[in-house]
Amino acid sequence: MAARPQPRYLPVSGQAPHERGDAARNRNLLLDAARRLIAERGAEAVTTDDIVAAAGVGKGTLFRRFGNRAGLMMELLDEDEKAFQQEIMFGPPPLGPGAPALERLLAYGRRRLDFVVAHRALMADVNRDPYARFNAPARVQHRHVSVLLAEAGTTGDVDAQASALLALLDVHYVHHQLTENGHTVQSLGDAWESVARKLCGT
Amino acid sequence: MAARPQPRYLPVSGQAPHERGDAARNRNLLLDAARRLIAERGAEAVTTDDIVAAAGVGKGTLFRRFGNRAGLMMELLDEDEKAFQQEIMFGPPPLGPGAPALERLLAYGRRRLDFVVAHRALMADVNRDPYARFNAPARVQHRHVSVLLAEAGTTGDVDAQASALLALLDVHYVHHQLTENGHTVQSLGDAWESVARKLCGT
Structure with a gap:
């Protein structure tokens, strides 16, 4: 496989620097x-x-x-994504650094699921474009999960495994499971944990 | 988790019965x-x-x-989905019955990837609605992969594992990997196989 650009974490900043x-x-x-x-x-x-x-x-x-309204909604989501990013990068363990990688990964799955459920309408709006699933915040999530999988000693194609795991946290997938397939946030979190543990070989 | 309706295979039929x-x-x-x-x-x-x-x-x-044009394109895709379904249900092994479940699963991943690449424009059109990922043909794929995972003796949440595997064969994901992330059909197939083997515990 060809070398790919490494996505970086977004700059975490509140607003444009020179706003009056x-x-x-x-x-x-x-x-x-x-x-x-x-x-x-x-x-x-x-x-x-x-x-x-x-x-x-x-x-x-x-x-x-x-x-317009969509612009405001997008900025709202953007702010919350940045706060979420702060939490997973610098927040207390087990979500933030300090806990073993597998524990951080499992905490991430539950926390992201809550985030997605709470932001469903905003995210569904922004993700109407199917390629929005690969935008900057999505790349941050992918990078985070890949790094944790690798740190947890996961073998095989960590990139593909991260994509597979993140697909289970996709806003439309989650909504569909909750509304059409009899899932709850708890059971979806359990399912995520089961797949994550399996990929980490535990 | 609550009982969920079992998706069934689509009726495989060429066209409306009484067409003149x-x-x-x-x-x-x-x-x-x-x-x-x-x-x-x-x-x-x-x-x-x-x-x-x-x-x-x-x-x-x-x-x-x-x-209109979209109606024709949808019917074209529908015909090809039905032919694909015939292949995986009744075709020769390793795609069809007769081979061990893991072999069938791996053959499925490569074959579906080829199908998605060949039908990219048609599928991207139909799947512009993000919930189209959960339509009838998608449920057939999910059912097929779940059944093969279970037959291969996979432990854990087989439904979630099937969803995770199928996300790696999603038309937008595949297109993004091929055009933006330096992947080839071969390397995507390898990545899929690696995740599938891992979930099956081999």
Whole structure:
């Protein structure tokens, strides 16, 4: 197989460096309001009118800063992906460094599953393009799982194994299993753990 | 985990039972022409005008029978999926019955990979809806792989393992690996075999 570019972890940074005070404040007001409303009633039920009303800013501010509703949703997901990345890279064990690789891997599976379930509507929106499954945040997940598989002493094609494991955490797969195949988050997590352990040879 | 409906193999049948002679002939002329043109120049480059010209029928015939270009493409894929299904269910070993389950599974991986590569444009079209990955032909593949994993004596959650293996044969995944990650059909087949063997414990 030809050498492939190694995906890197995304730079973890909150926002553009030179954003002015007002703009930054409005941005955070809008994102916080959107996050709160989504938690209350689900992303599908949240309109831009709801968001600007809850944020107490004008509608023009939302459109100037985010372009449209999809732009705001994408930035919201992006922020949460960065926070998730912080957790798996620098957070406490067993998710973060300090625990044995297999333990970290198993913690990752459960935690990512929760993340995917909590962000389903946002992720399904962004991942409508089938190739979005290979975008920058997805590459971070792939890199993380590959590294942990390798550290756990897994033999064979670690890249393919990581892709196979991550497919079981894909937002559409998870949603389909929960809604059509009688799975629960617990049983999906158990299934993931079973496959992960098997690949690690334990 | 709750009991889930067992997907069944699709009925393998060529066409609607009472299609009239002329209609059936025109249908086959159109499908054969489309198949030939796609093989020559790829599905993206084939228009309805090309197809009717090559089939020697009027454009109205195509639209009456298939609704539109997408309808014809879907029926073409459906025919090929049925032929593929015949092969894995009733064809000669090692793909069909008669070989040990692991051998059948490994033959399946290579053969399905070839099928996906050959049908990329058609499948990518149909699978633009992310939930199409769980449609009837996909359930046939899942059932087949699950049965072979179980027959090969695989322990653990066979359903999840089948999903993980099939994700490595997903049309978008395969295309991405071939075009962006330096893979070849051979190296993707090797990677699949490596994961399949591992899950089967060999």
